[in-house]
Amino acid sequence: MSKANKIHPLEALKQNPFVLAPMAGITDHAFRTFMRKKKAGVVVTELVSAHGIEYKSQRTLDLMSFDEIQRPIGIQIFGEGPEVMAKAAKVCEDMGADFVDINFGCPVPKVVKKGAGSAMLKDLPAMAKLLAATVAAVKIPVTIKIRSGWDANTRNADEVTKVAHNEGITWVAIHGRTRAAGYSGQADWDYIAEVKAKAPLPVLGNGDILTARQAVERLNSSGCDGVLIGRGALKNPYIFTDALELWQAEKGLVAEQVQGKERAGRNFSVLFQDLAAEIVAHCDDHITQIQLKKFAAWFATGYPGASQFRKSIFQSKETKEVYSMAQDFFSGVGGFEQEDTSHEAFLMGGHG
Numbered sequence: 001m002s003k004a005n006k007i008h009p010l011e012a013l014k015q016n017p018f019v020l021a022p023m024a025g026i027t028d029h030a031f032r033t034f035m036r037k038k039k040a041g042v043v044v045t046e047l048v049s050a051h052g053i054e055y056k057s058q059r060t061l062d063l064m065s066f067d068e069i070q071r072p073i074g075i076q077i078f079g080e081g082p083e084v085m086a087k088a089a090k091v092c093e094d095m096g097a098d099f100v101d102i103n104f105g106c107p108v109p110k111v112v113k114k115g116a117g118s119a120m121l122k123d124l125p126a127m128a129k130l131l132a133a134t135v136a137a138v139k140i141p142v143t144i145k146i147r148s149g150w151d152a153n154t155r156n157a158d159e160v161t162k163v164a165h166n167e168g169i170t171w172v173a174i175h176g177r178t179r180a181a182g183y184s185g186q187a188d189w190d191y192i193a194e195v196k197a198k199a200p201l202p203v204l205g206n207g208d209i210l211t212a213r214q215a216v217e218r219l220n221s222s223g224c225d226g227v228l229i230g231r232g233a234l235k236n237p238y239i240f241t242d243a244l245e246l247w248q249a250e251k252g253l254v255a256e257q258v259q260g261k262e263r264a265g266r267n268f269s270v271l272f273q274d275l276a277a278e279i280v281a282h283c284d285d286h287i288t289q290i291q292l293k294k295f296a297a298w299f300a301t302g303y304p305g306a307s308q309f310r311k312s313i314f315q316s317k318e319t320k321e322v323y324s325m326a327q328d329f330f331s332g333v334g335g336f337e338q339e340d341t342s343h344e345a346f347l348m349g350g351h352g
């Protein structure tokens with residue numbers, strides 16, 4: 001992997017502050033390439049175990065692989081203990097990653113029990129040691145992604161930003177829910193804004209951004225240096241394209257008629273073809289079928305006949321059939337506005 005074309009993620013944010021949030025089983029090689037083409041400013045792998053990296057398991061190495069087009073690309077690692085994390089960060093650097101992101105947001109019991117993920121929010125001296133060792137091991141930027149705190153009584157994202165700054169971290173991304181909240185309720189953007197206002201380093205806000213307009217509004221009202229969008233990109237794969245255009249239009253960088261033209265030419269079956277081509281290129285048939293079904297089901301959200309379509313594709317056992325059913329469905333949705341489904345629960349669990 002060439003290291004010559006590295007892009008500093010903070011420089012990238014100045015051009016495009018909309019970042020694809022890491023999502024396990026979703027932001028794989030194929031989806032990251034697809035989302036960069038759809039104008040996500042920065043992409044990050046799903047969380048990768050630092051211990052897995054130490055043992056060089058093939059599955060782990062696959063999770064970390066990327067193409068030049070994905071730059072700037074961060075590899076997200078998780079684990080406990082400064083040494084193992086420092087070594088893992090060095091492997092990410094040697095692979096050519098633009099930055100290493102550390103997961104301090106994962107609420108999953110298996111991860112937390114070992115003291116990794118969001119458990120680290122309860123022990124800031126240990127976090128400081130881990131960060132110091134990781135930063136010392138590499139030349140590339142190290143970023144962290146956290147929850148707003150362990151629980152409502154111990155929210156400490158503000159203290160974490162100070163620790164991170166002291167240890168040379170490049171940015172702190174905050175998912176505005178506590179670990180205890182899981183995925184319930186709403187991300188607290190007032191708290192994110194409060195932390196950002198006092199933070200000594202760049203802060204990225206995250207949680208519940210479902211539309212391009214919301215992305216720009218959250219960015220502006222929180223004062224954050226960037227925002228992460230996760231689940232919103234699954235219902236609306238154009239969210240980054242549109243958010244970037246809105247943001248650039250606000251700054252007087254693009255004319256509105258250009259945006260209108262681009263939108264009129266959109267075609268969901270071509271969009272799905274593009275993603276399917278990436279998936280086929282990077283996955284075996286079994287995984288291809290699973291991914292095609294998942295993405296087709298998510299992209300169909302809010303269009304007429306979506307629930308029947310989902311039932312049908314999940315019953316199919318043939319990859320080709322799944323693909324052609326999706327093509328049929330998406331070629332029929334062109335003239336329809338996507339219904340607002342923001343009130344419906346959607347993927348209420350994950351590693352951050």
Ligand SMILES: Cc1cc2nc3c(=O)[nH]c(=O)nc-3n(C[C@H](O)[C@H](O)[C@H](O)COP(=O)(O)O)c2cc1C
Nearest residue numbers: 021022023024046047175207208230231350351352
């Ligand atoms: C299925 C799923 C998997 C996730 N995996 C990760 C992960 O690997 N690392 C991480 O830091 N966050 C992970 N997250 C959390 C997201 O990055 C993000 O913080 C969260 O979904 C809130 O943002 P959103 O409302 O824009 O989706 C995951 C979330 C979901 C739904």
